[in-house]
Amino acid sequence: MTKLRANLFVVVLSALAILTIGGLALAGNVVIKGSTTVLPIAQKAAEEFMKLHPNVSISVSGGGSGNGMKALIDGSTDIADASRFIKDKEIKLAIANGVFPVAHRVALDCVVPVVHPSNSLSNITMAQLKDIYTGKVTNWSQLGGPDKKIVVISRDTSSGTYEVWEKKVLKGAKVTPKALLQASNGAVAQAVAKNKYAIGYIGIGYVSSAVKALKVNNITASAATARNGSYPVSRPLFMFTNGWPTGDTLDFINFVISPAGQKIAEEEGYVPLY
Amino acid sequence: MVGSSLRRIKESIIRNIFFFIGLASIFILTLIVVFLFKESLPIFKVVSIKEFLFGQYWYPTSEPPEFGIFPMIVASVVVTILASALAVPLGVLSATYISEIAKPRVKEIIKPVIELLASLPSVVIGFFGMVIVAPFLQETFDISTGLNVFNASVMLAFMAVPTISSISEDALHSVRRELREASYALGANRWETISRVVIPAGLSGIGTAVILGMSRAIGETMVVLMVAGGAAAIPESLFDACRPMPASIAAEMAEAPYHSDHYHALFATGVVLFLATFVFNLIADYVSNKYKQTGTATL
Numbered sequence: 332m333t334k335l336r337a338n339l340f341v342v343v344l345s346a347l348a349i350l351t352i353g354g355l356a357l358a359g360n361v362v363i364k365g366s367t368t369v370l371p372i373a374q375k376a377a378e379e380f381m382k383l384h385p386n387v388s389i390s391v392s393g394g395g396s397g398n399g400m401k402a403l404i405d406g407s408t409d410i411a412d413a414s415r416f417i418k419d420k421e422i423k424l425a426i427a428n429g430v431f432p433v434a435h436r437v438a439l440d441c442v443v444p445v446v447h448p449s450n451s452l453s454n455i456t457m458a459q460l461k462d463i464y465t466g467k468v469t470n471w472s473q474l475g476g477p478d479k480k481i482v483v484i485s486r487d488t489s490s491g492t493y494e495v496w497e498k499k500v501l502k503g504a505k506v507t508p509k510a511l512l513q514a515s516n517g518a519v520a521q522a523v524a525k526n527k528y529a530i531g532y533i534g535i536g537y538v539s540s541a542v543k544a545l546k547v548n549n550i551t552a553s554a555a556t557a558r559n560g561s562y563p564v565s566r567p568l569f570m571f572t573n574g575w576p577t578g579d580t581l582d583f584i585n586f587v588i589s590p591a592g593q594k595i596a597e598e599e600g601y602v603p604l605y
Numbered sequence: 606m607v608g609s610s611l612r613r614i615k616e617s618i619i620r621n622i623f624f625f626i627g628l629a630s631i632f633i634l635t636l637i638v639v640f641l642f643k644e645s646l647p648i649f650k651v652v653s654i655k656e657f658l659f660g661q662y663w664y665p666t667s668e669p670p671e672f673g674i675f676p677m678i679v680a681s682v683v684v685t686i687l688a689s690a691l692a693v694p695l696g697v698l699s700a701t702y703i704s705e706i707a708k709p710r711v712k713e714i715i716k717p718v719i720e721l722l723a724s725l726p727s728v729v730i731g732f733f734g735m736v737i738v739a740p741f742l743q744e745t746f747d748i749s750t751g752l753n754v755f756n757a758s759v760m761l762a763f764m765a766v767p768t769i770s771s772i773s774e775d776a777l778h779s780v781r782r783e784l785r786e787a788s789y790a791l792g793a794n795r796w797e798t799i800s801r802v803v804i805p806a807g808l809s810g811i812g813t814a815v816i817l818g819m820s821r822a823i824g825e826t827m828v829v830l831m832v833a834g835g836a837a838a839i840p841e842s843l844f845d846a847c848r849p850m851p852a853s854i855a856a857e858m859a860e861a862p863y864h865s866d867h868y869h870a871l872f873a874t875g876v877v878l879f880l881a882t883f884v885f886n887l888i889a890d891y892v893s894n895k896y897k898q899t900g901t902a903t904l
Contacts, residue, residue, distance in 0.1 A: 367860050395862040480749045488666040489860035489867065505664055508676070511752060511846045512835035514856040525740045526750055 359387040359579035365399020365412030368491025369568050371599040372438055373412055376587050379595065383586075387579045403571055404428050409580045411571040414440065414491050431574045437587050439602035441535040441557040441565040442495045445520070445542040447527045452476060454546040457563060460500045463530060466507030471528060483510040484522050484531035492516060496532055499564045516600070532564075536600025557602045568601065638879070645876045648672065648869035657873060663837045663853070665867040672870045676839045678877065680754070680847035681823055683840060684833065687758035688765055688822040693815050695762070696769025697804075700814075703770070704777040705799050716774070723767030731831035734760040739832070748844040752834035755843045760828045765818035772817060776810020777803060809896040816889035820882050826851035850878045 363373050370393045377389040394402075399411035400421045405428065417425075417432055425432050444460060446452060452474060462468040463481055472478045485506050486493040497503065513519045519531040524541035531542075535552055538544050544552060547563055556562035576584055586592050593603035648657070652672045660673015699719065703712055738759070739751025780803050788798040804811070834846020835856070854871050861867040 393860070395860075398862055482750045487856040487860070488664070489857050489862075491860075503668075505662075505667055508662060508838035509836050509846075511750065512837065512848065512856060514830060514835075518831070521735065522752065525736070526743065528749055 359384075361387060361389045361410065361579050361583055362408045363389060363391045363410040363412060363570075364394055364402045364408040365410075365571075366396040366414040366491065366568070367393040367489075368414040368440060368494070369412035369437070369570070372568070372587070372592075372596050372601065373410075373570075375595045375599060376583070376592050379591065380583055380586050384579075384582070387582075389583065400432075400571070403432060403573060404430050406430070406573075409572065409576075410584070413569045413571055414494065414566065416569065417571060432571045433573075433575055435570045435572065435584050435588065436567045436604065437570050437584075438568045438593070438596040438604065439554075439557045439565055440491065440495055440568055441552055441554075441562065441602050442492055442499075442532050443535050443538055443552040443564070444530060444532045444545045444547065445523050445538065446530050446545060447523060448541070448543045449527055450476070450543060452545060453543075454549055456548055457500060460547070461502070461504065464496075464501055464506055464510065465504045466509065479528045482526055482529040483507060484519050484529050485510040485512055486516075486519065486532075487512050487514055492532065492534055495564060495566055499566070500532075534600045535602060536597070554602045558604070565602070641872060641876055641879060645869055645872035647864075648866060648873045651866050652870075657870075658877070661839070665857070665861075665870055670866060672866070672873075674850070674853070674874055674877065676837050677848055677850045677853050677874065679839050680833065681849040681851075681878075681881070683754055684757050684761060684829065684847065684849050685819055685823045687754065688761035689815070689819050691758060691762035692765035692769055692818055692822070696766045696814065696818060697773050697811055699766070700770045700773035700777060700811075701799060701804065704774050705795075705803060719767050719770050722763070723771065725764075727764060727825060727827040728831075730760050730763055731828040734828065734832035742844075746844060750834060750844075750846055752832055752846055753844045754833065754840050754847050757829050757833035757847070757849070760832055761822040761825055764825060764828065765822050768821055769814045769818035772814035773807070773811045776807040776814065779810070780806040805896075809893045812892035812896060813889050816885055816892065820885045820889075823849075823885070824851060824878065824882055826855050830855050850874050854878075 361377075363377065370391065373391045377391050381387060381389060396411075396413040396415055399408065399413055400417060402408035403411035404421065404425045411432075416434065422432065444455060452471075455474075459468065459474060463483060464485065466483075468474065469481055470478060471481055483506075486496070497506075511522065513522055513531075516533045516537040519533050520537050520539065520542055523529045523531040533542075535554075535557070538552075546552075550556055550562050552562050552564070557565040570584060570587065572580060572584065575581075587596075588604065593605065597603045651670075652660070657672055657674060658678065659675050660671060661675055662671045662673050663676070664671040699715075703716055703719075707715065734756055735752065738756055742748065742751035742753070742756055784802055784806055785798055788802040793801070829849045830852040833849055833852055835848050835852065836846035837848050837853075838845075840847040854874050857867070858871050861871055
C-alpha cells in the first residue's frame with residue numbers, strides 16, 4: 332500500500348469512529364427491566380417508539396417484577412416493569428437509597444377460566460375453582476355435570492398468568508400435581524379446545540370461539556369488568572420510575588399510556604386502560 | 606537436506622492444525638459441561654441430592670419451595686422404555702428387510718422414505734400428536750386426556766425408528782459377503798443365514814443404533830413438551846399425563862429469574878439428563894466394542 336493510501340485509510344477510519352461515538356453520545360438511552368408479564372407490552376412499545384424517535388435507544392429485559400424493583404432501587408434501570416404493586420420492604424429500601432418510586436398503570440391483566448364449548452357449565456364460583464385446582468373436587472358430577480374426571484390444565488409456575496391465578500384464585504395454595512402443565516396461553520387454549528372434560532385458564536386476549544369462557548361469581552370477564560374491579564381474577568400492570576420521569580423516559584411512558592400504546596397492549600392480549 | 610526438512614515442517618504444521626481443530630471441539634464440550642455443573646451446584650445448598658432426586662413434589666415458586674424431580678425421572682424412564690419397545694423391533698426388522706430381502710428397486714424407494722421421516726422437524730411431530738393423535742386417543746379409549754405417556758411414546762418411537770433403521774441397515778450392509786456365502790455354502794437357507802449369521806455379525810452396529818435411538822428418545826424436548834401432558838405426578842397408568850425432564854426444563858427456563866433457586870434447580874435437572882445420555886453413550890461404546898468383528902469394516 333502506498334503511503335498516501337495508508338494515510339487516507341487512517342483518516343477515513345478515524346472519521347467513522349468519531350461520528351459513531353459522537354452519534355452514540357447524542358442518542359437518548361432508556362433501560363427497562365422487570366416483569367415478564369409486562370415484557371411483551373414494553374418490547375413492542377419500545378420498537379414502535381424507536382421507529383418514531385430514531386435517536387433514542389431502549390433496552391428491554393425481563394427477570395421478574397422483584398428484579399425490576401431491585402434494579403430501580405440501585406439505579407441500574409430507568410423503568411421497572413411490575414405485575415404487582417411495590418412492596419413495603421421495597422419502598423423502605425428505595426427511600427433509604429434516595430429513590431422515590433412512582434407508579435404508572437399501563438394496562439390490566441385479566442385471566443379467564445375456560446372449558447370446552449360442549450361443556451354445559453356457564454358459571455363457576457371462586458371457591459369451586461380453588462377446589463378444582465387444589466384437587467379437592469375431581470369429578471364434573473360434583474359440579475352438576477356428567478360423571479367424568481375433571482382434566483385440570485394449568486401453566487408453568489414462572490408464568491405471569493399463573494401468578495394471577497395463584498394469588499386471586501388459589502390464594503397461595505398449591506396446584507395439584509396431577510394438573511397438566513402447558514407452556515403458553517396458546518397451548519392451554521389448544522388443550523382445552525380438544526378435550527371435552529378439561530378446564531383451563533387463559534389471558535382474556537386468547538379467548539376465541541374454540542373455547543367457552545366461564546363467568547366467575549356470575550360476572551363475565553370483559554375489559555369493562557376488569558377495569559372497574561368487579562371481575563375478581565384481574566390485576567393492574569405497572570411501570571415504576573424514580574420520581575416523576577423526565578426526558579426520553581417521560582416520552583416513553585406517555586407513549587405507552589397514549590391510544591397508540593394502549594392499542595399495542597390490547598394486541599398483546601391485555602386489557603387497555605380505556 | 607533442505608527439501609525433506611521443509612516437507613517435514615509442512616507435515617508437522619498440517620498435523621498440528623488438525624490436532625488443534627480436534628482439540629477445539631473437546632474444549633467447547635468441556636466448557637459446556639463445566640458451565641452446566643457450575644450453574645447447577647448452588648441448588649444443592651438448598652436441597653440435598655437425595656431430596657432432589659427422590660422428592661415427589663415440584664413446587665419451585667411456592668413458599669417454601671419444593672424441588673423433587675422423581676416424577677420427572679420416572680416419566681422420562683417410562684417414556685423412553687416404551688418408545689424403545691416400539692421403535693427397536695420396527696427399526697431393526699425394517700433394516701433387515703431393506704438390507705437383506707428387498708429387491709433393489711423397492712430398496713431405492715423405502716430407504717429414502719425412512720430417511721425423510723428422520724428429517725421431519727420434531728415440532729411438526731409434536732403438533733401432529735397434539736392436534737390429531739390426542740383427540741383420537743381420547744375418543745377411542747375413552748380416557749380423560751389424549752396427552753399422555755402412550756401418546757408421547759408413540760411419537761418418540763416415530764422419531765427413533767428412522768435413526769435405528771438407518772444405522773442398523775448400514776451395519777448389516779457392511780457384514781462381509783464371505784460370511785453370508787460361507788453360511789449358504791454350509792447349507793443354511795436364507796432365514797437361517799439372516800437370523801444366525803448376519804444379525805449376530807452386525808450386532809455391534811445394531812447395538813449402537815439402538816442406543817442412539819434411545820438417547821434421542823430420552824433427550825427429545827419439543828415432542829414431550831407438547832404431547833406428554835405436563836403433570837408432575839408419577840404416572841399411574843399408560844394413559845396418565847406425565848412430564849419428562851426435557852419438558853420440565855423447556856417449559857420453565859424462559860421465565861425462571863436469573864440465578865434464582867428455580868434457575869439452579871432447572872440446571873440440575875439438565876445435569877441429570879446429561880448424565881443419563883452420557884451413560885447411554887458409554888454403554889453404546891462398550892457394546893460396539895464387545896461385539897466388534899475384528900478384521901471387517903464395522904461402524
